[in-house]
Amino acid sequence: MRMKRSLPLFLVLFIACSESGSGSTTTIEAVTTTTLAPTTTAPPVECPRPPYELGFLPVGVGTGVLDAEEIEPDVWTSVPGSSATLWGRDDVVAIALIRGALPAVEWPGDRGAVLIDGTRGVVGPHPDETWVAGWFEAPGERCDLYTMVFYPPVADEDVEQTLAGMNRVGG
Numbered sequence: 001m002r003m004k005r006s007l008p009l010f011l012v013l014f015i016a017c018s019e020s021g022s023g024s025t026t027t028i029e030a031v032t033t034t035t036l037a038p039t040t041t042a043p044p045v046e047c048p049r050p051p052y053e054l055g056f057l058p059v060g061v062g063t064g065v066l067d068a069e070e071i072e073p074d075v076w077t078s079v080p081g082s083s084a085t086l087w088g089r090d091d092v093v094a095i096a097l098i099r100g101a102l103p104a105v106e107w108p109g110d111r112g113a114v115l116i117d118g119t120r121g122v123v124g125p126h127p128d129e130t131w132v133a134g135w136f137e138a139p140g141e142r143c144d145l146y147t148m149v150f151y152p153p154v155a156d157e158d159v160e161q162t163l164a165g166m167n168r169v170g171g
Helices: 155-166
Strands: 011-020 021-034 051-053 083-089 092-097 112-116 119-125 131-136 145-150 166-168
Touching: 011 119, 112 131, 112 155, 119 155, 131 155, 145 155
Parallel strands: none
Antiparallel strands: 011 021, 051 166, 083 092, 092 145, 112 119, 119 131, 131 145
């Protein structure tokens, strides 16, 4: 949904000049009017679950998927309208695959190119000790945006193997 962002700003200056006797006086009065276009606050439509299966999981990461409703959202998983699949290490999130958003935090350092089931993406470490991958698929609509977060502790080799072993299995 595209939102109009027109914000007309009218500045009207009234200048009154009057002369009295030997000098002149100028009065300037400024009036500002702001008009806002009507907006809607409807939440975005929820994206379907990410259509990937993982062919490789790091040691200690369970094959069962955690219930996203029972996990406290963080900066990576709290994007409205997105859908997350979470793999755990005991009862904590080890890997989060999010559909409907690119990484919520900019990469402060190096990132590398990666292929995720034939789709070009980028991956790199973050200061919060996570590793994050981001990619999008054609046609590039909101639900074609993906973020994958690897929570510590994780080795960079595990990140590479997990991304290399991903397989798109559905819509």
